[in-house]
Amino acid sequence: MSHPYKDLPDYAFWRRSVVECNEVNPAVSPSFSLRPHEKVATAGSCFAQHIARHLKKRGFSYYIAEPAHPIMSEDVARTFNYGTFSCRYGNVYTSLQLKQLIERVYGEFVPHESAWQLETGLWVDPFRPQIQPRGFISVDELERDRSQHFASVRHMLSSMDVFIFTLGLTECWVSRSDGSVFPICPGVSGGKFDHEAYRFQNLTVREIVTDMSWVIDRLRAIRPGLKILLTVSPVPLMATAAGGRHVLSATTYSKSVLRVAAEELCEAQDMVDYFPSYEIITGPNARGSYFASDLRSVTENGVDHVMRAFIRSYTDQKADAEMVNVSTQREDDHVEKMEAIIQTNCDEQALDPLVLRTL
């Protein structure tokens, strides 16, 4: 008896590829592969940070276009969000935010709001409010840092080979005056909330597809042949402002919209793939084990599974290949050298402390 299911591959069947499978890998039809020398840039929500970290560990050319200065230790660099993503844009939660970021770095959109002052007197960037602890010491410093950051983003866009974007949220807050979208609701990490100034928006599939289509076309115009990988963050919403809705329902809705949008984009565009990290983490196969005790954070085991699937599907590497030992200590010979010289000078003081040396 013949029917369409008869000759389907194993991955089309739940029992064979989910229930009875050792390790689920839904990424079955990659349209491109990654080569080790290709510059891989990342942006997106918190989950994208995991991908960035693991790419580095696995020896890929994780592209950091806005690196930390060598005088910074790994800890300081991390605190100031150097290397969290390919540039210091912070979390880019929505398609609208990504679109506006690209417009802003090319001077095509200049939001009305440029800086928010904190109670401490320091300043934060409304579009990167958590990029560094305490903020900037002046508007001048903030704007110079932003200008430098934009130059890094432009450089990244024009030289990356692969762009991985993690769609995180549909809910966002938008300025009524110019439509600029904020990564975090004004008033939470700077700024002052005002219903007259800001409105809530829950992006629809249509809006996301429209914005992301613009983004993809723009990225390809800057960098023809760019490979794009979309993922949906499995991290549930911290809170929902979609009134009258439980956060669990709001999360399901949001992730569903993002998932459908990602699917439509991949169907419509060449060399744009959806990578199923969402399914790996949240699917019944994981039995909830890839969420930490807060039922939001993804465990390291979960991220490892995602990355093994990624490696198997998109590279020639073996999934269990040895990780690259990424040094956690930044080396700065200059500081060590100066420390030794100055210590010697300090020690020499003991030899003739009574001598009045004049410079």
Add this chain to the structure above:
Amino acid sequence: MKRFLFIGHSHVRAIEAAAARSPRWADAHFLDLNRDEFKPAARIIDGRIVLNRALSDAIDRIVKGEECFFALAVGGAMHNVLGLVHHPVKFQFMNPWKQVDPVPEVPMLPFEAVRGVLEESLSYQLLVLRALARHVDGPLVQLQSPPPVPSKEALLATPGVYGQAIRQFGVLDEKSRFAWWRIQSDAFEAAAEEEGMGFLPAPSQCVDPEGFLIKEAWRDPTHGNVWYGEQVLSQVYGEAENVPSL
């Protein structure tokens, strides 16, 4: 009877040298934290800050249960390790105290990142400060390290290996050097306040209107000279007069 105990790294030596010149300061005692037996001066053991045993014994031997005024000159050179000369990978930063003209094509680091770098580098010295604060029993101050020397020419003329390094890398502009020093000073002042101890700024007669060290006090790029040490002694003794029990 009162006595004074100065405990610190290299900055304490100018004070000690000044004290040796006059019987006026005969009751001043000194402990140099660079002595091998005092290293490391403090550690964290099982979550507790623990002072070096040899150091605590040395302190107790000097104090002998008498009333004593303690003045610390812990650390104080890290601002020059990081910010006296240009890093081979040049960068610039703005600061809240002095307007610095932007240098084209040189990357800017956020001020708070520069502060983060220096404060991280001071973690051991701040630990020592806290350990001493928790050990000594008596009025206690941390002395601000000498402000920077403003003159680029003077710094370039520094003799020896130090001078070679300065000429090799080039002197940072004085406003940025001031900022590095001020970040360090603020970090020590904040730690002193947390520990309930005083913080004595550099003697005002040693500081010019812009906040730099006056020429009379210069010794080398990092330290004050013996005259500066005398000014600090006068300042500390004057401060002790405000303490009722001494």
